[in-house]
């Protein structure tokens with residue numbers, strides 16, 4: 517059974533969990549601007565993947581929360597390496613979730629937006645061939661023209677920087693397309709980029725009760741610009757606004773805060 521530990525401790529039925537996670541963030545309605553939420557899972561010793569994938573860190577509870585978090589997104593934003601590692605082909609929502617969106621005046625399936633500086637993506641990947649909507653690729657002016665030509669046949673290419681990615685442009689280009697509620701599923705380079713720019717509004721973090729060991733990276737790292745070149749001047753404070761628990765797995769929700 518899923519429990520809410522904070523605030524207002526309670527056991528949550530499946531319906532109550534759905535209502536809890538699908539409720540629009542109250543902090544979002546106060547800001548009146550686009551909202552960037554990330555969702556990650558980490559082992560208790562800080563690994564963001566096992567054998568190069570994140571799936572083995574999770575369980576059925578995590579999958580449920582993961583699915584609910586993407587259910588009310590305007591757009592699902594993902595870094596290219598996560599696409600290369602995890603696939604992302606086909607429909608990303610269940611039929612029930614698509615019906616819920618339809619009932620809430622949303623298009624049944626949120627578009628996928630992929631961040632890639634190099635455009636090192638094959639046009640025949642399932643993520644393009646089986647996409648319910650033509651995906652967006654957020655890329656740089658410096659990307660090779662030949663790759664731009666090939667990928668523009670299967671996706672809409674959007675420029676979000678010259679030589680390096682400008683996270684503010686990612687947000688404004690998505691908002692301009694009527695997609696202000698941005699749900700980002702990683703990976704670590706993308707979170708590192710947005711964190712360095714101080715543009716993370718929300719972080720949903722699942723703590724999986726595993727000691728993974730090894731050398732797996734953590735949930736945020738800097739892009740390839742040198743050790744801490746893109747680290748922010750000071751760590752950004754986040755406020756813990758919800759704790760859910762199922763078995764030994766914790767689901768933490770942090771929002772940009774002043775704590």
Ligand SMILES: NC(=O)c1ccc[n+]([C@@H]2O[C@H](COP(=O)([O-])OP(=O)(O)OC[C@H]3O[C@@H](n4cnc5c(N)ncnc54)[C@H](OP(=O)(O)O)[C@@H]3O)[C@@H](O)[C@H]2O)c1
Pocket residue numbers: 555556557558563564565568569570594595596597598599601602631632633634635636637680681701702703704705706707709735739
């Ligand atoms: N634990 C979790 O919740 C979780 C979530 C997601 C992914 N993961 C895992 O994380 C691993 C992938 O990590 P990652 O950090 O490489 O993934 P990533 O952030 O998904 O992808 C990195 C790639 O995205 C593009 N990109 C991201 N930020 C960029 C920037 N600032 N400037 C230019 N391009 C940028 C680049 O694509 P190009 O190379 O095409 O230029 C870059 O190589 C996988 O093992 C995956 O399973 C774990």
